[in-house]
Amino acid sequence: MKPVKIIKDAGHILFPALEQTIIAVVLVDEKNRIVFFNPAAEKLWQFSREEVVGQDMKILLPPSLQYNHKVWIQRHREGAESRVVGMNRELQLERSDGKKVWAVFSLSKVDVNGRIYYMAMARDVSDEVAAREQNRLLLLAVNHTVHPIIVLDIQHHILQVNKAFTTLTGLSVPDIVGKKAMALLPVQKKYKNISDRFTRLLKQNDWFQEDIPVSCADGAVMWFSAQIDPVSDGDGKLRNQVLALTDITREREIREYEKDILAILISSLSMMETGDAICRRIESLIHGCTALLYFYSGEQLLLWGESSSSGGHNGPQGIQGKKRKTWTLRSYNNQLMGKLVLNFSDDTQADLYTARIADISAHLCVLALEQEEKRQQIERLIQTDALTGLPNRSSLNHYIDRLFESTSVSQLSTFSFCIDNFSEINDSMGYAVADQLLLLMVIRLQSVLEPGYFLSRTEGIQFILVVPECDIILSSKIAQDLEKIAEKPVVLGGNTFSITFSIGISHYPECSRDELLSGAKMAMEHVRATGGNRWQFFNHETDRMVRERILMKRALKEAIEGNELRLEYQPQICADDNTVYGFEALARWHSPSYGEVPPYKFITMAEETGDIKALGEWVIREACRQMAEWKLSGVRIHSVSVNLSALNFRCPYLPSVIAGLLKEYHLPGNMLTIEITESAMLEFDSGILKRIQEIRDLDVGLSIDDFGTGYSSLSRLTGLPVTELKIDKSFIDRFQYDEKVAVLVKAITGIGRSMGMSVVAEGVETKDQLELLKKIGTSEIVIQGYYFSRPLPADMVPDWLTLYAENEF
Template structure:
């Protein structure tokens, strides 16, 4: 090289942007410019004079050998080799890619080779990424297409061509909807798809489209816009997932759920299910079997199975080796048999399946709520194989559908059973009774024979339920049902439970005389002591009797009249029977009218409280008052509590009356206290139902707070029947009331089920001796003895004893002698209105007297 050229070349190479390396004929580096230092990370002093292998390590052998060979051959051409890419290991151990080209140059009369190396690491990385992306796009099973900014196709992948049958040449430049949409594509969905396709955010939409063959294909289209730096859409990438199998299964589910909502039998549902399954999966034969109570298989549906085969497997017992279905039930899990001919599970039954071309079978147990196995759902195959993923999806859906269908069928059967039979006693109910007795009466009418209707209602059953609990009440109902059945064992009687504690017996060929005998036998059978553990109670009943044809000709009328007579028997004292008479209708109508009037009275606040004084027998001072409900009707006049309180209990108003009484008594006490009327306390009667209400104590506390009353101003009277249910919520309610400071009084003590042990468990501070003990009290030593015992019990337990029904001075004198502290009755005063009570206090109580409750 001309020295002048050398002087120009070297500085130029030094300033070159690309790395420049000169190698002499011994393959040693003679020049290493600044760009090369940056590229390799070496200082030139570390490289000059080194063999070229210093820059190209041994693992780059093919590249190194080609450079050396080019040097040795001394090619005449200036370009030894074309540009190629090579990995370069830098001084710090990192690797980069360089684009390398080699040229021969003459330096000072000697041949050198000049290598030009450009850093192409980022280009290689982008190219690799594009290569991987291309592989992903073309190898995925999701159909993809890329649209330009006009939403026309510029690219499709291999999966798109496979799914729809179009090549890129077929669709390039077209709008996707122009060839994918078809007659059944929903216009609304397509419009929404087109509109949203121009938006800046991606979305997913299910769409029915068409392949080039005309086949319908359901796809889930995920549309993703590609934005440039300014936020404008430059391209749209659409990924289409074939969801046709899932849509077919969904359609199957929708169809089955729709027919389940109708009045379609279980066999019809199962048959429809199998046929629909075989439509969407033509390569299988489906069947549904049920398991009976003897654990034997019973075909329910299998429309494509040969009838002879279904008949042959009917009654096959489940077991460890019982084909696919019987074994699936035995194991409680799916059983796959890919070859019926060789699988040992089919050894006893392969001769049944193989002649019909059934070569494989997959059976899954149908499990209901609670894990009970009700049957199997099975796929048969005409070739030796197992299920596909699509088949597995179908079975998963069908097992759930079979479960729903079987549970619906069982629920309908249970409802049908419950609609005709009482679940507690097992007796027919009223609905069954009417249908059954109609035919009986029709036959009796044709033969001119009489039929007796007995309405049997247990006496005081509500008291048992409320005081002893519903569990014991249910046992008593069951016992009553058994005794009625035993009474008519040899007779063609119809016995049913029509509701609550009422039973009906219909006796054919039974006139009035025979009906009386039967009624006596019923009363005797029910009156025998029960053998219910821990209780020695006797049942009793009131019976009403009506006679066909004398009192009516249809079941409903005769039953109504028998029930009317039954109420008359209760009014006559219970534990007896009455025959229906027309006059009873008037009583029933009166009762209905009175019930409606009582509801109106409560709604219009027409009831009133009167107050009867309770007097300290020693000091004659006022001890307290008892609040008693009174009702004056504008048409019926004064209605006695003896009449309307039992009616309120029967028609479900007693709890409302109780809470009304509490509020009214507290309101009146607040007025008396504000006006300086010296009433120490007011006692309010509550029914046993109130103490089953866990919110009673809260209600009372709110009343005391509302009327600013101390708790000692209120006493709540309970009946002895409450004592029989001191467990659970009742006792908690009593304790909560006691903790408020409210007084608790045991009303009508000595007439019910009470016991001393129960009395000691309850927070009672007062006993009220029932008024029945005052009858002939002056001359009856037994009544006086009982009174003495009650007084001593009360004193020993720290309770005050109040005697009710005191009407004479002699009774009061004897009570004082017996140390009874408090009395109430007509001898002192009747129940009075608040104003009359105030006048009574002002005339009978000493001026400025403080009511005396000390020592009581």
């Protein structure tokens, strides 16, 4: 085909093509008249062809361009260069109905035989412009939000961050764009687990939320709650990930602060150490601030806590030249307890964060003060005799220890005395009258004893009087004074009682420090055995009694070696549902020479002779053997507890002995519980504590026997892996009649329950005692005593269990 023919064919094709294109096409002649207007143009401007052909082109232009357009066209026709021809630009057009649309517009100059035409081509881009504007506004909002935003590609490279991120972290856009998101996290070892988890979560390409640390430009670490959202295209293919961050640095600091202070409250720190620790922790959070704590003792405000920089001597009025703010510490019932004072340097602002720290601190300080009050109350209850208010044995031992440690004692007398025939009064008149008698005698004693004398009630009807710097002559006079105190008849409930004392006296230095209490008691017991109503120094006669004890100790050694001892088992019952909790194994000794020897007597002798180790191992072995026998015969026993002396725990291989017996008899550790008295806990050193933990690691239980009668502290208790507390029988005997004892029983139960321990009440003999235990809120307690059963020989336990199951209380 010839070129001329091709051009002629193209001319025939051109106008049909312009008619059918989706681009709006408008052709304007040399007089600016519209000579061509295709269907796409009709759709864009909403004019019909008939309405515009032959009209001036200005009807298609927005009013703002109509005048200038005529000038531009005329200049261009006259030969001036146009900046518009050949370029694309966006214009906002106005349709025939007045509606405005956006179009991309291009203008072409056409020269036909010297006649200048213009061809305009336009396309509706309203949706694109709207989308672009929406994106602009969205980016504007993102860049001005207070929450940091990070955009990642599918390989987790950082594509963009907003202004909030750079402002908070100090990192610039060039510093981080292109890097992996994981590079934002600190590299220190302590953050490795968090970094590894964050990396795994990113690779899942799914939504997640996680707390992460971020390294700032200055090296500090900020914490953010990070929420990752995947962004997919129309086909569901992942295109990006958007990481939205919320600054939780201060929230995390507050949580850590609360956790640290609560840890301080349950630690073994003293009250003053606790106050100092709280002040130091406050100052670590609020820079440029010094903290002071005060507590009320009566109406006096005393310094409680300060840091090394606080200078507590400045008082609650604050430090001169510094801004000060005070928070009052009040209990839940609005009791004034103390003050928290914060002193700020001139460049430190007391903002909302500071106020929040202070409010939390005030609340935690109130908890600390209330805890200290309760601790002191419990300590007072534990260290005093519940009935008389006199110091108990623990306080007595502590007093004598302090006396010998703090002063040079040249001589000292100890008086051990008791009311003669008191058991007859108790049996005939009852506990209430007997208790009144004891209280009356205490009042008489306190009214005549000199200041500096130490009077205590150690057990039942026994009192101990310690008099420092007391010679033999003064000792005799004091003994006579005691007799005179008892001479005056006592009238109670219409009954008259004649009271006498049995008094034993030991004198230091004739008696050693360790013999003072035992010597006085031996002399007292000898007086009682010979009729009472007199006093006697520890002498050769009591020494004869000691020699008799030596013979008995020898017999005990032979009994242990000859397997002459036996175990009896006393049931322990859960108070809430009457199920059998377990049994306590109690050692018994019937001697051919001395008859039935009380446990307290032969156990004490075993401790004195060193046979306690062999006795303890025999008790554990026999208990394990018996449990295995019951298990083999189908008798279900939950657990058996055995008593060990503190001396048993000094044996370095005690844990291996227990482990070996459990293995030998195929028993799980939780079937065995080891009991030790509270007072024995005072003798524990780090080696013993380690052995106790090794025993506990065998899943063997640890029970504190006679809890409340010793001199242990609550902090000591928290340091032991204890699983059970046993309330001493002396409390159970009295708590029906003495509100203080009832409070103590309830407190002990509460302590055990709050620390996840079982609580066993020993010596429950009556239904009234059981019901009262439940009434004061201790229904979860375990009951042991004659109310349910006396200690049973091993061969009677299966029958007792069967009978108990058939006739459950």
